[in-house]
Amino acid sequence: QVQLVEFGGGLVQPGGSLRLSCVAPGSIFGFYNMAWYRQAPGQQRELVGIISPEGSDSHYGDSVKGRFTISRDSNKNTMYLQMNSLKPEDTAIYYCSVPARGLWGQGTPVNVSS
Secondary structure (H helix, E strand, O other): OOOOEEEOOEEEOOOOOEEEEEEOOOOOOOOOOEEEEEEOOOOOOEEEEEEOOOOOOEEEOOOOOOOEEEEEEOOOOEEEEEEOOOOHHHOEEEEEEEHHHOEEOOOEEEEEOO
16 A cells, blocks of 8 residues: 655744655655645645656645745655745645545644744
8 A cells, every 4th residue: 555654743833944744655756746735624625836756846836835845855755845934824734645646645733823
């Protein structure tokens, strides 16, 4: 069974930074676009951003543009989400995904609060 494993979530103050990681199997990593999504309580899941298989192209949702950066390290089979200038409205469960394969991680919570 193919698994995506996220980690790195936690509690952070407004204006702070956090980096999430998502580890994928070698059979998946490098062959597909990978994405980060998030879901806040009572809201629909939304796309945070997506990155191409080789990491050369990425796109972001309007709410995180200029603050969040997605990258990937092929040596570690890991995708990252660097989150800067965090706001309380960024509070959510963050999921990594391989959309073309319908794969999802278990999610990692991010709580932005003072």
